[in-house]
Amino acid sequence: MIQLDQRQLGATGIVVPPLGVGVWSWGDKGFWGYGSTHTRDDITQAYKACLDAGLNFFDTAEIYGGGASERILGECVREDGRSVIIASKFAPLPTRLSAKTLLDALDASLERLGMATIDLYQIHWPYTFLNTNALMDVLAQAVRSGKVRAVGVSNYSAARMRQAHARLARHHIPLASNQVHYSLLYRKPEQNGVLDACRELNVTLIAYSPLEQGLLTGKYRPGNTRVAPVVGPRRFIPAFRSANRRKREPLFQVMAPIAEAHDKTIGQVALNWLISKDPCIVPIPGAKNLRQAQENAGAIGWRLTDEEFNKISKAAVL
Numbered sequence: 001m002i003q004l005d006q007r008q009l010g011a012t013g014i015v016v017p018p019l020g021v022g023v024w025s026w027g028d029k030g031f032w033g034y035g036s037t038h039t040r041d042d043i044t045q046a047y048k049a050c051l052d053a054g055l056n057f058f059d060t061a062e063i064y065g066g067g068a069s070e071r072i073l074g075e076c077v078r079e080d081g082r083s084v085i086i087a088s089k090f091a092p093l094p095t096r097l098s099a100k101t102l103l104d105a106l107d108a109s110l111e112r113l114g115m116a117t118i119d120l121y122q123i124h125w126p127y128t129f130l131n132t133n134a135l136m137d138v139l140a141q142a143v144r145s146g147k148v149r150a151v152g153v154s155n156y157s158a159a160r161m162r163q164a165h166a167r168l169a170r171h172h173i174p175l176a177s178n179q180v181h182y183s184l185l186y187r188k189p190e191q192n193g194v195l196d197a198c199r200e201l202n203v204t205l206i207a208y209s210p211l212e213q214g215l216l217t218g219k220y221r222p223g224n225t226r227v228a229p230v231v232g233p234r235r236f237i238p239a240f241r242s243a244n245r246r247k248r249e250p251l252f253q254v255m256a257p258i259a260e261a262h263d264k265t266i267g268q269v270a271l272n273w274l275i276s277k278d279p280c281i282v283p284i285p286g287a288k289n290l291r292q293a294q295e296n297a298g299a300i301g302w303r304l305t306d307e308e309f310n311k312i313s314k315a316a317v318l
């Protein structure tokens, strides 16, 4: 078992490993190709490998795979029996006209997960017509009901997360986390005030797409013929176009020898860079199978040197 330097989930008292596991792809056919690129059996193996490595913090959402991700995660938890920390999310869809709809959505998530409590319940994205204060008041109600242990937000700007934090403080509830896109190829949280606000307010920054949806593993580098071409909607994302893939070569050329020096992969270096950046950051890479889960788990239990960290930071242009 890898020795983990555990991290605090904001000021909630909940302790998590420095790396979580995102399970959007578990059961999601449309974007991630569940059923063709990975099966239920792959997921069971990935799940067990994560727990074997001490990674017991899983992130799902009611909209992932139309609820399939929550269902499969719940099955994995029951089949395996080990103790885990579960995060899920409320989707503020335009059809949800009042913050109170969160309480029904929460019940539906609990039912799909087969659990009585969700450890971290997050607002998936801000939505102009659902008032932030009203949403925080309903989240506080969810905490008081015992169905939720801690609350977070996702895709919130620094200003909106400060507002959420202040409103929850009225209920004596800490804002546990803001889950935002953050990777070596997407460093906006360093510029838009979100990382600074997380540090200042003691809020965990949960970094989603930390491998830039597979790009930061290096497997889609130009000329790599061993890897199947990207299928599904990802191939329409500008970052996956071949011209753009070539632009990232200078970064990979800096990362490759550093990875080799630690007997690690480029993907493991990309995750370790985020973990090394700040103790308030917890990346949540997705893994579709045993091999990916084991490789991602190998991103912890060691550390980039300061010099290596700085070299990579410089090569990953802001």
Ligand SMILES: NC(=O)c1ccc[n+]([C@@H]2O[C@H](COP(=O)([O-])OP(=O)(O)OC[C@H]3O[C@@H](n4cnc5c(N)ncnc54)[C@H](OP(=O)(O)O)[C@@H]3O)[C@@H](O)[C@H]2O)c1
Pocket (backbone or CB within 6 Å): 021, 022, 023, 024, 025, 032, 037, 059, 060, 124, 154, 155, 179, 180, 207, 208, 209, 210, 211, 212, 213, 214, 215, 217, 219, 267, 284, 285, 286, 287, 288, 291, 292, 293, 295, 296
């Ligand atoms: N809050 C939000 O709005 C939001 C948005 C996006 C994601 N998320 C959360 O963040 C989690 C992670 O983000 P993500 O899934 O978008 O992207 P990611 O973690 O950057 O990339 C995951 C994908 O990369 C590939 N991969 C992962 N590990 C690999 C390895 N070791 N070797 C080779 N390929 C590997 C797999 O896809 P292939 O094998 O197909 O290449 C995998 O599905 C999600 O599961 C979800 O929980 C949240």
